[in-house]
Amino acid sequence: MAGVVGNQELRPVVFALRTLAVATCYYAAGRLGLLCRLTVEGAVFTPVYPSTGVALACLLVLGLGCWPGITLGAFFLVLSVGSPGPDAVGILVGQTAGPVCAYLTLRRVGFRTDLSRLRDGLALVFLGAFGAMLVSSTVGVVSLMLAGKLDPTHFWPTWLAWWVGDAMGVLIITPVLLVLFEARRLPSLSRWKEVLALVAVAAVLVPLATHSSLSALFLVYPLLIWAALRFRLAGSMLCALFASVTATVAATEGIGAFTRLSPVEVMVKLQLFNGSLALTALLLSAVITEQYHTRLSVEEACEELAEALEHLTAHDSPAGRAPPGAAEPPRERGTR
Template identity: 30%
Template sequence: MQPGISTNATPNNYSRHPMSQPPFWRYLMIIGAIAIAYFLTARLALSMLNLGFEASPLWPPAGIALTALLWHEQWAWTGVAIGVFLLNHSVGAPVDLSLGSILSSTTQAIVGAFVLKWVKFDTSLKHLRDVLQFIGLGVLATPIVNATLGTLAACLIGYIEWNQAAQNWWTIWLGDGMGILVFTPLLLAMRSRRVKLFLATSNLFDLFSSRRVLEKVVWLASLILVSWIVFYTNTGEAIATYPLEYLPFPLVMWAALRFGQVRAVLASFILSIIAIGGTISGHGPFIAKADDPRQVVLLLQAFIGVITITAMILAAVMAEHQQAEQELRVVAEHNRLVGEMALRIRQSLDLDEILYTTVEEVRRFLSADRVFFCCFDANGQGEVVAESVESGWTSVLGATIDPASYYDLQNMFSDGQICIVEDAAQIEETSPFVEQYYHHYQIKANIGVPITLNDQPCDWTVGMPEFGILKRGRMKAQELSTQVLTYHSPLLTPHSLTFLTSSAFLSSINAPIRVDGNPWKSSY
């Protein structure tokens, strides 16, 4: 016997071509925006640190370049190259040194984005795996490209001596790594949540409409106030030995625990900017702890790294914990609904009533167009014995299937117990019987569940059948979560096969199943 769920709908095309370019005018706007952002942040960093051609211990453009290629694919490297060229031209860098800088900086962004995409890095940073990938590949590994190529080019040109190569390499690696660590997560978080944080009206509305508005205001004010006091006041030698710089640390953890990854990244960004500004102006604990400017920079970089990495990891762990709780609540609600449905089915004593109640409950549970049972005898002769169908669709109740077509149906289940066809139009090879079935009843997708016992058809007189009830749960790309509920009854007869079919479009969570143009949603 074969149960079926049917939905008749037109599929939505959610496919994208990631390597395709936007229209030319939009392409120019994106390239120009990347170049301007790179140039302005680079000039700001150079002016704040009072640098010329020297390597910067904190290089925000590295984070902007990596983010640009993660957002806009590999063709966005043009904007990075133009930004580097404008920067070198503005500071009067030699042509050969400028070409080496363009090559190393652009290659770094391309390689970093490629590697992160290759490991299927999720830019939302909501999972610990993605945070660790970003830290290991984005922050630690990616800057090696620019540090190596840039230092090699500078040595070959003669801009620096070979005995200075190690120091220059180390400075570039740390500077680019810190720039990626501070700026890239913030930009990615803004993109993934489609907000402008505290600068956008939509985010301000979201912030002040929250039930926890008071908590958020207190948190933000405390973070700015404490950070400002720590890094913009002169630290005396008597208290310089204490780790005063970590006084704002609990406030960053507060954001990670309570407000999620976006505000955790924002908190670490705010703290980092205040710490950098205070240190550059000659204030704060780092100035009091070290006399050598290089030691001050190293202490500042270590502080930024510890704060940002800890906040990102903690926020990701909390997000996974909350997701697990939500999934458990969904499963509990699903089990409750399935239990109620099974109880209503068990209240029936007549076989026909059991079958009718089953298909009706399953169709209602899945909000599908059609659910039916088709029973086959020992010779392969089949008949639809129970059906629940939405009004407006052709009924299959009483339809018969000859033994020759039975073997066509068997081939559909050669790879497993459950046959799932997400889009009937995409099937390349199928039997004439199945093709006619899809066309006549306007089947757009199909779920089939064979009900067997010990690899044999169910015994409909003394056996215990298994009624397949499919559960549509959370679906990832190209995945469908199914669950089979076992229902026992002594009323069924021997040598029969049961399976469930559906004519609803099945797709990923980003492309919902649709019924008559509307999203297909389960009752739970």
């Protein structure tokens, strides 16, 4: 009985600590996202809003009960940007409702956090990112417009920038956090050489592709394929995250592949690159992981079949039979 009472007393403390931890992670991710901002039609937005990815990852790992931490983190983030007005309530509702809708939708379709199936990757892309983030962007932009902080003529560009930023946060940040949560062991010592080679190539190739005036962003994709083939989701998503951050920095500074472009063109080019990068990394690694697990299942089935055949052969072996040519024991005659 004392143990039960002790557990009940600890529940509020655990809930408070969990809420504070989620709020801290949300706020820190939001501040990092605000370091790279673009201005389109007078509206300031982040090309990749990491807080939505952090929020969805926390919901998938910790459960629906961590939503107050998301709201609290969003409140402190709004407070750090400027004095909150009536629109802050709508923004908080939207930034909480978007990840919650994504969580509920993904759970309903049987989403697995290890992203070991192609259907999990497709669900995260189309339901978690593109679908659920419509809620956060619509509620947030409508709140700004009702508060008089947004000209109605700028509604659609602002809404599009908000939606894409939230969706990119889910596509790029959530898989990385899920990979870190699901990680059980580090690569073996024999594979560290290839890991270091991949890191070295990425450190040279990605900045060259994003900062070169030749617009050589396509050079990132062979690196992404290499990472997905050899290290599956962990390798491909970390490469995608590094490439996305590097490209976002180049876009905000207007250099490299984003030189001499209008703000709208910069936004479109950057988001098309980020979106195609995240989709390629996520779906390709999901297909490779699914095929890997299928091969393991086939190998296990073959081993079980071989063991069953050996067992049957052992039972049918002539060890307990009389050798050929030996006389059979006489049979008893029946009596009338």
